[in-house]
Amino acid sequence: MAPTSVPPAKEALPRHVAIIMDGNGRWARKRHLPRAAGHVAGVAAVRAVVRAAVDIGLENLTLYAFSSENWKRPHPEVSHLMGLFRAYFREDVTELAERNVHMRIIGNRSRAADDILAMIEDGERRTSVNTGLNLTFAFDYGAQEEIAAAAREMAREAARGELDPEIVTPQYFATRLLTHGIPDPDLVIRTSGERRLSNFLLWQSAYAEFAFVDTLWPDFSRAEFFEVLQAYALRERRFGTVAPEAVA
Numbered sequence: 001m002a003p004t005s006v007p008p009a010k011e012a013l014p015r016h017v018a019i020i021m022d023g024n025g026r027w028a029r030k031r032h033l034p035r036a037a038g039h040v041a042g043v044a045a046v047r048a049v050v051r052a053a054v055d056i057g058l059e060n061l062t063l064y065a066f067s068s069e070n071w072k073r074p075h076p077e078v079s080h081l082m083g084l085f086r087a088y089f090r091e092d093v094t095e096l097a098e099r100n101v102h103m104r105i106i107g108n109r110s111r112a113a114d115d116i117l118a119m120i121e122d123g124e125r126r127t128s129v130n131t132g133l134n135l136t137f138a139f140d141y142g143a144q145e146e147i148a149a150a151a152r153e154m155a156r157e158a159a160r161g162e163l164d165p166e167i168v169t170p171q172y173f174a175t176r177l178l179t180h181g182i183p184d185p186d187l188v189i190r191t192s193g194e195r196r197l198s199n200f201l202l203w204q205s206a207y208a209e210f211a212f213v214d215t216l217w218p219d220f221s222r223a224e225f226f227e228v229l230q231a232y233a234l235r236e237r238r239f240g241t242v243a244p245e246a247v248a
């Protein structure tokens with residue numbers, strides 16, 4: 001398919017796109033560069049996709065920026081990534097605020113460096129009244145821990161007699177997750193040819209459509225983003241039911 005830079009009409013856009021940004025390391029290796037160069041190029045792709053999302057009026061975009069498992073990478077790589085997050089939040093929050101973006105993070109807030117957390121929380125505060133794109137970074141995020149933490153908290157409340165276990169329906173459970181208030185993703189994109197969820201939004205992706213693209217994250221462009229959105233617009237979502245024309 002030839003690349004198109006035309007996004008679908010607003011009515012045909014998914015309400016929520018979630019992206020697993022994968023392939024920075026391979027992008028660098030192909031160019032005989034250090035992995036760090038791949039992450040730097042990855043930040044440029046983040047900027048391009050966020051700008052594109054704002055331009056087309058997307059409601060929700062969630063980016064898997066750093067998984068809870070990513071702490072296990074070699075220390076120099078983790079530290080370089082943290083430097084990139086620091087620079088991103090220092091340099092980009094003003095643009096996000098001006099473009100009516102509401103940014104936030106989901107994940108464990110207890111392990112990142114204090115200055116990074118302070119910048120994130122400042123960004124969340126500065127953009128909290130904005131009504132445009134809801135931009136969520138999954139940062140030190142792991143879905144199994146998110147679900148376990150919600151269950152643990154509800155179990156504690158039930159043990160104290162503060163929660164009636166009978167009210168714990170899937171709808172209620174969802175209100176106890178970090179994504180409370182954000183609609184479930186309609187479309188999950190993963191770059192780099194891998195076909196895994198890697199502990200990302202496990203609960204929330206129950207009915208999501210998936211788009212696995214071979215492009216390595218630093219090469220994922222605005223045009224390819226629009227192409228994936230165009231392909232999504234042609235899909236038929238049934239949520240476990242049958243298509244109306246199939247009903248006798």
Ligand code: FPP
Binds near residue numbers: 066084137
């Ligand atoms: C996967 O590539 C990507 C990550 C672990 C981190 C994603 C980070 C960025 C895109 C840059 C920083 C982001 C922000 C929001 C400022 P990989 O290293 O696993 O690639 P590989 O599988 O090819 O080794």
